[in-house]
Amino acid sequence: MLFLxxxxxxxxxxxxxxxxxxxxxxxxxxxFDFKTIKHAGEAFLDYSNTRLPPKRFFLPQREIVFKHxxxxxxxHEPALGSEAVLLGVRPCDASALSVLDNILxxxxxxxxxxxxxxxxxxxxxxxxxxxxEECFCNVFETGPVxxxxxxxxxxxxxxxxxxxxxxxxxxxxxxxxxxxxxxAGAQHLEEYEELSxxxxxxxxxxxEIARERLVRLEETLDEKFFQNEAQKCVECSLCSFACPxxxxxxxxxxxxxxVYVRAKGWDTCASPVFTRMAxxxxxxxxxxxxFCHRFCHKxxxxxxxxxxxxxxxxxxxxxxxxxxxDIREVLKRWG
Amino acid sequence: MSRAEEELRSIARRLLDRKEVELIVGYEYHGxxxxxxxxxxxxxxxxxxxxxxxxxxxxxxxxxLRGLRIGIVAKGCDGRSIxxxxxxxxxxxxxxxxxxxxxxxxxxxxxxxxxxxxxRLADYCRRCVSRVSPVADYIVKQDGQAHLVENPVNGKDALxxxxxxxxxxxxxxxxxxxxxxxxxxxxxxxxxPDLVHRLRVPQExxxxxxxxxxxxxxxxxxxxxxxxxxxxxxxxxRLYHELNEWFRENYGYVPGVSVKEAPPPLxxxxxxxx
Numbered sequence: 001m002l003f004l005x006x007x008x009x010x011x012x013x014x015x016x017x018x019x020x021x022x023x024x025x026x027x028x029x030x031x032f033d034f035k036t037i038k039h040a041g042e043a044f045l046d047y048s049n050t051r052l053p054p055k056r057f058f059l060p061q062r063e064i065v066f067k068h069x070x071x072x073x074x075x076h077e078p079a080l081g082s083e084a085v086l087l088g089v090r091p092c093d094a095s096a097l098s099v100l101d102n103i104l105x106x107x108x109x110x111x112x113x114x115x116x117x118x119x120x121x122x123x124x125x126x127x128x129x130x131x132x133e134e135c136f137c138n139v140f141e142t143g144p145v146x147x148x149x150x151x152x153x154x155x156x157x158x159x160x161x162x163x164x165x166x167x168x169x170x171x172x173x174x175x176x177x178x179x180x181x182x183x184a185g186a187q188h189l190e191e192y193e194e195l196s197x198x199x200x201x202x203x204x205x206x207x208e209i210a211r212e213r214l215v216r217l218e219e220t221l222d223e224k225f226f227q228n229e230a231q232k233c234v235e236c237s238l239c240s241f242a243c244p245x246x247x248x249x250x251x252x253x254x255x256x257x258x259v260y261v262r263a264k265g266w267d268t269c270a271s272p273v274f275t276r277m278a279x280x281x282x283x284x285x286x287x288x289x290x291f292c293h294r295f296c297h298k299x300x301x302x303x304x305x306x307x308x309x310x311x312x313x314x315x316x317x318x319x320x321x322x323x324x325x326d327i328r329e330v331l332k333r334w335g
Numbered sequence: 336m337s338r339a340e341e342e343l344r345s346i347a348r349r350l351l352d353r354k355e356v357e358l359i360v361g362y363e364y365h366g367x368x369x370x371x372x373x374x375x376x377x378x379x380x381x382x383x384x385x386x387x388x389x390x391x392x393x394x395x396x397x398x399x400l401r402g403l404r405i406g407i408v409a410k411g412c413d414g415r416s417i418x419x420x421x422x423x424x425x426x427x428x429x430x431x432x433x434x435x436x437x438x439x440x441x442x443x444x445x446x447x448x449x450x451x452x453x454x455r456l457a458d459y460c461r462r463c464v465s466r467v468s469p470v471a472d473y474i475v476k477q478d479g480q481a482h483l484v485e486n487p488v489n490g491k492d493a494l495x496x497x498x499x500x501x502x503x504x505x506x507x508x509x510x511x512x513x514x515x516x517x518x519x520x521x522x523x524x525x526x527x528p529d530l531v532h533r534l535r536v537p538q539e540x541x542x543x544x545x546x547x548x549x550x551x552x553x554x555x556x557x558x559x560x561x562x563x564x565x566x567x568x569x570x571x572x573r574l575y576h577e578l579n580e581w582f583r584e585n586y587g588y589v590p591g592v593s594v595k596e597a598p599p600p601l602x603x604x605x606x607x608x609x
Contacts, residue, residue, distance in 0.1 A: 027450045029502075030451070031449050044450075050448050051448030051567075052448070052566065232372070235511055236511035238566055242447075242566060316447050320566055322391055322512050323371050324371060
């Protein structure tokens with residue numbers, strides 16, 4: 001563990017911005033969002049969390065998989081990820097990246113585009129200072145201080161920040177600014193432990209979950225409960241668009257100036273056309289089917305297949321859902 | 336609990352008790368805010384709430400509840416959308432009981448990642464033309480609370496729609512939250528014609544928003560559900576308001592005001608001149 005003084009942090013920020021492409025939370029039109037910053041002053045690090053997760057820097061809403069020119073026969077491969085530093089990711093969102101790593105980097109079918117971006121973007125997380133009412137990261141142990149999946153963890157303590165290097169990529173970045181850091185003292189570590197305990201205690205959600213019960217969610221489904229909840233759902237798909245973990249995608253081929261393009265981008269299981277096949281067959285024809293699927297996938301199928309929960313407790317879906325559908329209520333019943 | 340809320344609950348309890356309706360669509364508390372709820376037992380009527388957090392337009396649910404006798408809690412704008420739905424043959428007036436709540440404006444929702452906890456009146460409420468639903472079986476008055484509307488403004492300052500649309504995620508929650516977007520085959524979402532595909536951002540963002548805007552012209556009741564549901568805060572109601580203004584100037588029609596007045600496109604006849 002290292003200690004970085006307030007002044008040292010300012011110098012680190014300036015140093016990063018002048019030498020690298022830095023993406024940080026900024027204030028934009030009434031909400032916080034990640035943006036590439038040109039100078040250190042633009043970064044707004046006193047934020048609750050960003051409205052949308054940093055997922056899009058690894059899995060863009062739309063990307064070109066390849067282009068093919070039928071006249072010349074040339075196949076254009078997409079540009080791979082460019083070097084960047086993603087600063088100020090909250091622990092829950094950083095943990096979502098480790099869930100995605102479990103899913104998208106594992107053989108036999110790793111996603112090369114995701115892999116290249118994951119390799120070229122250094123993620124620096126910033127522990128929470130004040131959880132929101134919707135937050136429930138304590139349930140999945142993905143926060144409020146220190147997540148998994150980041151390269152460096154920063155935690156604000158008196159007089160500066162506690163720095164924990166979490167990966168080789170993080171170490172390389174720290175080595176470039178070695179003079180700014182000092183070894184953390186016992187009082188720093190003590191304050192960190194105390195902060196971690198206090199914040200976890202402050203979290204409003206007290207849900208105990210057991211993996212054995214959740215993985216059987218599908219078999220033990222209480223249809224009445226889900227029917228009632230699904231009645232409220234307006235199928236707007238905001239839950240999956242705002243989710244830091246949701247990774248389902250769609251592909252489309254189209255012609256652009258006589259060049260074939262294959263695009264890939266976010267899709268959502270809330271959409272009625274998501275599972276509809278060309279023949280017209282639809283394995284999830286009703287809203288209740290689709291509604292159940294979302295929870296079963298996150299809480300039961302992903303844990304069974306990839307040994308990680310598909311939810312990190314960031315609380316975005318709870319807050320943004322116009323109908324007030326609350327995944328915590330599912331957890332309370334089946335956790 | 337306010338007196339208005341108490342009155343709302345007792346009306347709901349009575350309606351369910353006497354089996355005049357099978358289901359009441361209203362709002363309940365959820366965390367620090369409120370959310371829609373469905374109440375089917377008289378003893379559950381006590382959870383209904385009514386306050387300035389109730390931004391969602393419950394008329395959105397009517398299309399999914401056809402065939403049931405429904406009691407619905409409606410603000411002024413919600414009532415106006417019910418009027419439009421009746422005129423467009425989407426709702427049978429005989430099967431719904433409207434509990435109209437007098438509205439003094441709703442607050443802009445305090446959502447995840449908002450940069451300020453300071454609450455203010457939603458912009459679209461400043462352009463409100465009816466505080467009470469034009470169709471009402473019961474009217475719940477407010478307790479003489481000061482109107483939240485300080486200065487009704489039209490907001491004529493030009494907006495840069497180009498850069499606003501660019502933020503759009505094409506999540507389509509504006510469509511899904513809208514009580515009047517009831518097409519079973521949406522021209523924007525559908526595959527035939529494949530007007531807007533989610534993967535062809537950003538070229539098709541304009542097709543999407545302008546198509547939707549034209550579909551809302553002269554129909555939108557400016558309840559603001561789309562705008563409040565939007566995760567990237569595009570002021571959609573402003574866009575539809577401007578089209579509504581154009582419609583009013585040219586056809587003298589304001590949507591949702593009276594059940595009797597027919598929407599001009601519905602009474603248009605080929606070959607007939609004024």
